[in-house]
Amino acid sequence: MEPIRSDERLGPLVDEHGELSVEPADDEFERFVVSVVNQQLSTQSAAAIRDRLFDRFEVTPETVLAADEDALREVGLSSQKISYVRNIATAFLEDDLTRTGLEGYSDEEVLARLTEIRGVGDWTAKMYLMFVLGREDVFPVEDLGIRKGMAKLYGIDEDDRAAMVERAEAWRPYRSVAARYLWRAVD
Numbered sequence: 001m002e003p004i005r006s007d008e009r010l011g012p013l014v015d016e017h018g019e020l021s022v023e024p025a026d027d028e029f030e031r032f033v034v035s036v037v038n039q040q041l042s043t044q045s046a047a048a049i050r051d052r053l054f055d056r057f058e059v060t061p062e063t064v065l066a067a068d069e070d071a072l073r074e075v076g077l078s079s080q081k082i083s084y085v086r087n088i089a090t091a092f093l094e095d096d097l098t099r100t101g102l103e104g105y106s107d108e109e110v111l112a113r114l115t116e117i118r119g120v121g122d123w124t125a126k127m128y129l130m131f132v133l134g135r136e137d138v139f140p141v142e143d144l145g146i147r148k149g150m151a152k153l154y155g156i157d158e159d160d161r162a163a164m165v166e167r168a169e170a171w172r173p174y175r176s177v178a179a180r181y182l183w184r185a186v187d
Contacts, residue, residue, distance in 0.1 A: 003171045004178050009153040010171075013181040020180040024134030028098045029089070030059045035127040036084050036119065037077070049076035061089035084119025091117045099133055107135055130176045139168045139175040149182030 001019065004010045014020075025031035037053065038046040052075035057063055064072075064085055072082045091097060095113075102110050107129055114125035123142040129135040140146055147158045156163045171178040 001174055001177065004174055004181065007170065007178075010178060010181050013184055017181065017184050020177055020184075022130055022134050022136050022176040022180070024099055025132045027059075028132050029061055029092050030054075031132045032088055032092075032097075032124075032128055033059055033064070033085055035124045035131070036081055036088065038127075039081070039124060045076075052076055061092040064089040065093075080119075087118045088120065102133060107138060110135075130179070136176045137173040138179070139165060139171075140179055141165055141168070143179075145183045145186055146179055149185040153182070153185055 005014050034050055037050050053059065056075055057067060069082055110129055111122065111125045114120050114128055115122060123140060126138050126140040129138045141161045141164050147164065150156045150164045150167065151158045154167055156167065168175050168178065
């Protein structure tokens with residue numbers, strides 16, 4: 001964590017928020033579904049949909065595939081997100097996308113494998129790497145909160161992703177942890 005602690009802008013956030021880490025999720029499929037629900041929604045809207053979904057269903061690949069589409073729509077999922085969640089459920093049943101199944105794969109290989117699933121882009125795949133697999137060196141520059149944090153702390157234009165990626169190189173091999181502090185900077 002030394003690259004983060006010694007950073008003149010992130011270091012004070014470590015002091016303020018304590019040492020943050022990236023821990024793997026208990027249930028890989030559930031967390032993947034949460035990432036899809038969170039796509040392009042406000043935190044509050046996503047939380048409401050997520051709560052209704054988990055209250056009504058046991059969120060497993062089998063139950064998502066067997067669920068009535070109207071019932072999934074009733075909890076707040078759009079037709080597009082229903083399709084995406086079902087694509088992920090099918091991929092989980094056909095491939096081993098668990099931590100164990102992806103253990104020998106590099107971050108780049110996991111990204112390539114996950115983004116082959118219709119509805120899973122770079123942002124969702126990086127959230128999976130960070131919050132499901134617990135990978136410590138992922139920089140999700142696609143995330144608006146990350147770009148806002150970079151703009152706030154480093155004065156980098158929110159649209160200059162290349163400059164952000166370049167700046168984040170200093171935080172290797174803990175860019176996922178740095179991302180958590182960037183989110184804290186704007187929360």
